[in-house]
Amino acid sequence: MLNEYVISIRAFDCKYNKTEVKKRLITEITAPHPSPALFRLLSYAASQRSVEVYKEYLESADRQLFSCILDNQLVGCIGIERNGQRCTIKHIAVVPESRGKGVGSRMIKFLLINNAIEQISAETDKEAVAFYRKFGFSVSSLGEKYPGVERFHCCYSLK
Numbered sequence: 612m613l614n615e616y617v618i619s620i621r622a623f624d625c626k627y628n629k630t631e632v633k634k635r636l637i638t639e640i641t642a643p644h645p646s647p648a649l650f651r652l653l654s655y656a657a658s659q660r661s662v663e664v665y666k667e668y669l670e671s672a673d674r675q676l677f678s679c680i681l682d683n684q685l686v687g688c689i690g691i692e693r694n695g696q697r698c699t700i701k702h703i704a705v706v707p708e709s710r711g712k713g714v715g716s717r718m719i720k721f722l723l724i725n726n727a728i729e730q731i732s733a734e735t736d737k738e739a740v741a742f743y744r745k746f747g748f749s750v751s752s753l754g755e756k757y758p759g760v761e762r763f764h765c766c767y768s769l770k
Contacts, residue, residue: 636680637721640688643669648685649678656690656702664690664702674701679718681709689718691731698722700733716746723769730768737761 640649645665653661668676668690679687686709690702705714722728735743740750743765756762 637718637725638678638680640676640678641669646685649688652685652688652704652706653690653702655704655706656688676702677718677721679705679714681714687714687718689715689722691722693726693728696727696729698726698728698731700731703733715742719746719767729770730766732767733765735763735765737763740765743767 650661650665653664657664665676668674671692673694674690674692676688676690678685679689685706687705688702689700689704691698692701700719703715703718719731722731731748733743733748734753740763743763744750746767748765748767750763750765753762753764
């Protein structure tokens, strides 16, 4: 059960439609030994370094990792590094079968509403630029940061 890995509940959101109630729960993850499902999800955003990345979240006071649970299933995670009322998205991942269904956007909205954040930035690749633009981020090219790989800086500000 995922609940044993989820420690502090930060927000609860119900989305209603005509036939069912879908419950989304976004929580901060602080457990010393998270589920294999979380490591699998983190591997989408951090390649094969998911164990090391998770340790960075546990050991740094400036970093936080949140999970998104939909119908009792882990469907997304977002990791940030805070600097006052600003934060940088270090990792964001959604399971393939839940992509394009608003999970990533819901996690970003959660950060803005529940964490007194005024500005969010992220560095990403070409494949994720459309997601950030759709949310309202301004996007600028950082050029070819790695051989053959163009990177982008994305920024969203409430002010």
